[in-house]
Amino acid sequence: MSLEFLLGGTILISLLFYAVLGGADYGGGVWDLLASGKSVKTQRKIISEAMGPVWEANHVWLILVVVALFTAFPAAFARLSLVFHIPLTVALFGIVLRGCAFTFRHYHGHGDGHAADEMEWRWGRVFAVASLITPLVLGVVVGGIYSGRATSDVGFVYGWFGAFPVSVGIFVLCLFAYVAATYLTIESDGHPEAQEAFRRRALWSGAATMVAGGVVLLAGETSGISNGRTGVSVWAVRGVTLVVALAGLLQVKKRHFQASRVLAVLEVALIFAGWGAAQYPYLIPPDISIYSAAAPVGTLRALTVALAAGAVVLFPSFYYLFYVFKREPVSQSKHYGR
Amino acid sequence: MSDLLAARSQMAMSLMFHIVFAVAGMAMPLMMVIAEWRWLGSGDETYLVLAKKWAQGTAILFAAGAVSGTVLSFELGLLWPKFMQFAGAIIGMPFSLEGFAFFAEAIFLGVYFYGWDKVSPRIHLLAGVVVAVSGLLSGIFVVIANAWMNAPAGFQMQNGVAIHVDPIAAMLNPGTLGQTTHMAIAAYASVGFAVCGIHAFLLLRRPGNLFHLHALKIALWVGGIAAVLQPFSGDMLARMVAKNQPAKLAAFEGQFKTEAHAPLRIGGLASERDKSTHYALEIPGGLSWMIYGSTDATVTGLDRFPEQDWPAVPIVHMSFQVMVGSGFAMMAVALAGLWFGRKPSELAKRRWMLKLLVAASPLGFLALEAGWIVTEVGRQPWIVYNVLRTSEAVTPMHGMIVPFASFTALYVFLGIVVAVLLIRQMRQSV
Ligand code: HDD
Ligand code: HEM
Ligand code: HEM
Numbered sequence: 171m172s173l174e175f176l177l178g179g180t181i182l183i184s185l186l187f188y189a190v191l192g193g194a195d196y197g198g199g200v201w202d203l204l205a206s207g208k209s210v211k212t213q214r215k216i217i218s219e220a221m222g223p224v225w226e227a228n229h230v231w232l233i234l235v236v237v238a239l240f241t242a243f244p245a246a247f248a249r250l251s252l253v254f255h256i257p258l259t260v261a262l263f264g265i266v267l268r269g270c271a272f273t274f275r276h277y278h279g280h281g282d283g284h285a286a287d288e289m290e291w292r293w294g295r296v297f298a299v300a301s302l303i304t305p306l307v308l309g310v311v312v313g314g315i316y317s318g319r320a321t322s323d324v325g326f327v328y329g330w331f332g333a334f335p336v337s338v339g340i341f342v343l344c345l346f347a348y349v350a351a352t353y354l355t356i357e358s359d360g361h362p363e364a365q366e367a368f369r370r371r372a373l374w375s376g377a378a379t380m381v382a383g384g385v386v387l388l389a390g391e392t393s394g395i396s397n398g399r400t401g402v403s404v405w406a407v408r409g410v411t412l413v414v415a416l417a418g419l420l421q422v423k424k425r426h427f428q429a430s431r432v433l434a435v436l437e438v439a440l441i442f443a444g445w446g447a448a449q450y451p452y453l454i455p456p457d458i459s460i461y462s463a464a465a466p467v468g469t470l471r472a473l474t475v476a477l478a479a480g481a482v483v484l485f486p487s488f489y490y491l492f493y494v495f496k497r498e499p500v501s502q503s504k505h506y507g508r
Numbered sequence: 509m510s511d512l513l514a515a516r517s518q519m520a521m522s523l524m525f526h527i528v529f530a531v532a533g534m535a536m537p538l539m540m541v542i543a544e545w546r547w548l549g550s551g552d553e554t555y556l557v558l559a560k561k562w563a564q565g566t567a568i569l570f571a572a573g574a575v576s577g578t579v580l581s582f583e584l585g586l587l588w589p590k591f592m593q594f595a596g597a598i599i600g601m602p603f604s605l606e607g608f609a610f611f612a613e614a615i616f617l618g619v620y621f622y623g624w625d626k627v628s629p630r631i632h633l634l635a636g637v638v639v640a641v642s643g644l645l646s647g648i649f650v651v652i653a654n655a656w657m658n659a660p661a662g663f664q665m666q667n668g669v670a671i672h673v674d675p676i677a678a679m680l681n682p683g684t685l686g687q688t689t690h691m692a693i694a695a696y697a698s699v700g701f702a703v704c705g706i707h708a709f710l711l712l713r714r715p716g717n718l719f720h721l722h723a724l725k726i727a728l729w730v731g732g733i734a735a736v737l738q739p740f741s742g743d744m745l746a747r748m749v750a751k752n753q754p755a756k757l758a759a760f761e762g763q764f765k766t767e768a769h770a771p772l773r774i775g776g777l778a779s780e781r782d783k784s785t786h787y788a789l790e791i792p793g794g795l796s797w798m799i800y801g802s803t804d805a806t807v808t809g810l811d812r813f814p815e816q817d818w819p820a821v822p823i824v825h826m827s828f829q830v831m832v833g834s835g836f837a838m839m840a841v842a843l844a845g846l847w848f849g850r851k852p853s854e855l856a857k858r859r860w861m862l863k864l865l866v867a868a869s870p871l872g873f874l875a876l877e878a879g880w881i882v883t884e885v886g887r888q889p890w891i892v893y894n895v896l897r898t899s900e901a902v903t904p905m906h907g908m909i910v911p912f913a914s915f916t917a918l919y920v921f922l923g924i925v926v927a928v929l930l931i932r933q934m935r936q937s938v
Contacts, residue, residue, distance in 0.1 A: 223623070224618055226571070226618065227611065227614040230610045230614050234604075238607070240584070240592050240603070241596055241597065241600025241601060241603065242600070244594075244595075248590065248593035251589045251592070252589050252904070255905050259586065259911050262579050262582055265578055265579075266576065266579060267918075269574060269575040270575060270922055272571070273568055274925060277564070277567070277568055277932075465600070465673070466597055466670075468673050469601070469675050480607070480608035483612065484611050487611065487615045487616070488615060490615075490619070491618055491619060494623055495626070
């Protein structure tokens with residue numbers, strides 16, 4: 171296995187972690203926006219308490235992706251920064267507003283009286299809307315990369331402005347919302363009303379994800395974007411993804427929430443595997459591959475060692491974080507309700 | 509405004525915003541940990557309340573630091589794609605290591621903020637220590653990258669491409685030791701002084717309040733020790749700059765002519781048009797002595813460099829004076845504070861001392877921002893000193909004024925909100 175392959179794979183896996191952890195935090199914001207029914211307050215509270223201790227750590231996966239990318243494949247980072255300047259800038263706005271509003275809501279809402287409630291409500295809106303826009307735009311960037319339009323002379327708009335990238339954006343949004351809903355069914359254990367609300371949302375967002383995914387595949391195959399890039403193995407991965415997605419929905423329906431969470435994560439992982447396989451060895455088709463963009467071998471070696479050493483510290487720490495805060499659903503911790 | 513100027517301004521604005529929160533993320537955890545440790549040791553509940561109060565404020569600052577830092581990592585590419593294409597392979601390493609420091613920081617900050625009644629007190633304190641250490645490390649790693657821009661090492665240039673890239677040698681560049689030390693001390697000095705001033709102000713209003721007295725004591729120790737050390741590390745750094753970037757040093761000092769017996773200029777206005785520095789208090793031979801240990805030594809002036817390669821001398825000179833002036837003022841205040849603060853209750857009775865601490869509280873942040881302007885503007889027109897020009901590295905994108913204006917508006921808004929929230933927190937305090 172070449173270092174290029176190893177590092178490219180590590181970056182893809184880090185992005186996968188960002189999707190199943192950070193992505194779920196965006197999904198949480200979407201469900202905050204769409205909260206309705208009698209248990210609205212409980213729903214929002216569960217979302218907020220589920221995210222509180224972990225969202226900043228989850229967010230760091232994105233930073234790891236960026237820094238590893240510009241260290242190992244600087245030419246790819248430069249191309250991305252050029253072609254996707256506009257959507258990335260919008261995503262940054264979303265990231266800033268989402269993170270700040272989430273925190274401000276908590277502290278502005280402290281204290282009593284109508285004014286505090288009012289502020290809490292406003293920041294809640296900012297948080298929720300930013301959580302909706304950011305994954306959409308990040309998805310558009312992924313769609314633009316996959317579509318093979320991001321060549322060096324494409325300018326600043328054509329690379330991402332089109333039906334295919336936008337359909338990927340919608341797909342990513344649905345996917346994150348689905349993943350979040352499956353987590354929230356578990357977090358809301360003991361609150362039947364809220365749990366039922368999240369279960370319904372998991373069902374229809376899961377279905378929406380499958381439809382959007384179908385549209386993406388169809389658009390990709392018919393417009394020639396995937397031309398020649400999708401061999402048998404890619405179709406095999408896609409087939410398995412479909413089975414897993416259906417199984418996940420079935421488990422949600424049957425209220426086997428632990429199982430549905432695992433299947434949702436597996437679904438995302440398979441989608442990433444399919445994406446990686448369809449694009450291999452290109453980071454940015456048609457011309458930037460893990461080999462053509464790679465840094466000199468000394469850098470690749472040093473980075474591999476650093477990532478390996480970092481992982482030894484990182485995974486136990488992450489395990490501990492989730493052990494402390496995710497052992498029991500937020501609705502049942504003694505912290506809840508203070 | 510040209511696109512290049514807009515890009516430079518956006519970078520400057522983003523960094524000057526981020527650094528405020530970054531230093532809080534480096535220094536506040538240390539002070540929280542000291543307070544919590546004192547609580548565990550003495551059983552005095554006031555310390556526990558203090559640790560919790562500080563943690564609440566830090567949570568707000570940390571969120572702003574994390575998101576503005578994310579913006580910066582993308583901006584390196586969005587604004588300077590050719591810089592990253594060239595430098596990513598050489599200097600990506602410290603950024604990658606920084607990534608792991610961020611992980612440790614964010615994970616254990618989650619445990620610290622939300623885990624008061626979920627983990628044992630010892631583990632809680634330990635989580636705080638991890639946050640303090642990883643905050644310091646993330647600051648050090650990113651400044652290593654900056655030191656490399658000032659004193660590039662670890663590669664050779666051949667026909668415009670870097671060969672023989674050695675990322676470890678790049679990290680150990682000649683600027684690293686001096687800059688990281690100076691930056692780490694600056695973080696504790698600036699945050700320590702700011703916090704000290706806040707609690708001194710509240711003590712003036714509520715004399716004898718134990719909460720603010722404890723807070724003042726911790727902040728004074730952290731900020732005071734750092735402020736006393738800072739001029740020494742600054743002196744070391746200046747010598748390093750004289751060796752690696754003589755044009756920058758000449759700009760600091762408003763030294764236009766290459767001369768022996770170069771005077772040390774205190775204050776003054778540098779004028780590029782007259783090629784001289786006016787109204788400065790001059791100590792004859794002072795600069796030669798500071799750098800080379802002999803008043804006869806020759807100091808390289810700006811005349812040795814083509815004029816188009818000069819940085820904006822008046823800005824660099826002025827900012828340098830502001831930093832050094834603040835630095836010595838802080839050192840004096842810190843010495844007085846630490847002397848009278850041997851018994852904190854005595855300190856609190858001297859109202860003039862408290863007023864002095866209030867007056868000195870913005871100096872650290874002033875020096876911090878001024879120091880970065882010295883470093884960054886002083887490096888111009890180079891983004892990587894003597895290797896790559898800023899104008900060659902900038903994005904070809906047009907209309908850069910749009911992102912600059914929007915990010916500025918966003919950050920001004922966020923800055924105001926953070927200030928309002930922190931003031932509310934303080935109002936609600938004991
Ligand atoms: C609390 C903040 C603070 C204080 C009191 C001082 N500085 Fe400073 N200085 C910084 C905060 C800072 C900084 C913002 O952190 C910089 C910018 C880059 C760096 O590494 O540190 C800096 C840069 C910086 C540089 C430029 C390094 C370069 O361009 O590579 C020099 C020569 C000095 N300082 C020297 C001094 C001296 C002689 C001081 C005497 C009192 C002093 N500083 C006080
Ligand atoms: C947080 C503290 C910092 C502040 C306040 C700061 C300030 C500034 C300022 C004022 C400029 C504009 C200079 C000009 O164009 O005249 C600038 C440029 C820049 N800085 Fe910094 N800087 C900081 C730290 C860093 C660090 C740690 C790095 C990199 C690792 C960095 C990388 C850059 C780059 C790439 C530019 C743009 C190119 C250039 O103008 O040279 N800065 N910074
Ligand atoms: C001297 C300059 C800088 C220092 C001392 C510094 C330090 C820090 C620290 C301590 C944090 C932790 C967050 C907090 O406590 O608020 C942080 C956050 C961050 N910084 Fe900086 N930083 C500097 C400049 C930069 C630059 C130039 C970049 C980008 C290239 C950057 C990228 C980041 C990122 C991505 C985060 C977010 C990490 C998280 O989510 O926890 N920083 N920085």
